[in-house]
Amino acid sequence: MVLNEPKLDEVNVLASGANWCWPQALHRIFQPRGVNLLVAENAGEFVNIIKRKRIHTTIVDMDCKAGGLSTIKVIRIDYPMQPCILLSSESCQTVLSKALGLDVFSVIDKPVDMSILREQLNRLFIKKYSSSIFAD
Numbered sequence: 044m045v046l047n048e049p050k051l052d053e054v055n056v057l058a059s060g061a062n063w064c065w066p067q068a069l070h071r072i073f074q075p076r077g078v079n080l081l082v083a084e085n086a087g088e089f090v091n092i093i094k095r096k097r098i099h100t101t102i103v104d105m106d107c108k109a110g111g112l113s114t115i116k117v118i119r120i121d122y123p124m125q126p127c128i129l130l131s132s133e134s135c136q137t138v139l140s141k142a143l144g145l146d147v148f149s150v151i152d153k154p155v156d157m158s159i160l161r162e163q164l165n166r167l168f169i170k171k172y173s174s175s176i177f178a179d
Contacts, residue, residue: 051099051174054078056164057092059104059111059130065155069102072161076176086117093122100148100167102160105131105138112138115145126167130155 058069060082073080081096083089089101101118105111115127129142132153142150149163165177 051172051176053097054176055081055096055098056100056102057081057083057089057098058102059107059114060084061104061107065104068155068157072157072164072177078176086114089114089118090121093118093125098125099172100126100128100164102128102130104153105129105133106153112141112145115142115147119145126171128160128163128167 054077056069056073056078058066058080060066066080066082069080072078081092081098083092085107089103092098093101101115103111103114103118107114111129111131115129118125118127123146127145127147129138129147129150130153131138131150134150134152139150148167151160151163161177165175168174168176
């Protein structure tokens with residue numbers, strides 16, 4: 044833990060919904076840290092939730108119904124600085140280039156290794172919010 048670290052009052056992470064146990068897996072990482080998980084099924088829901096609530100980062104699945112890159116493009120229209128992590132089952136050069144063009148913080152291969160996700164969340168929160176909430 045970093046001394047004199049700023050305290051985040053309420054931490055909210057918005058993630059793509061999924062038909063598998065993804066939300067439950069995230070809950071196991073977030074609950075012990077007091078992080079709230081919100082879930083969106085499509086790009087419109089992402090934007091509506093971001094409008095209503097302070098979201099610290101979004102985790103977008105490339106395979107979500109609206110398409111991960113398309114969802115991030117829609118988010119970027121009104122929220123160009125919103126931190127995003129992209130999950131992809133196909134991290135080819137094209138996907139990585141498009142993600143870079145959309146200023147995605149990180150692209151994580153699927154199936155998701157939860158320790159890698161936690162490490163990336165830790166890097167993001169240290170860089171963006173000076174908070175080590177996701178540190179061991």
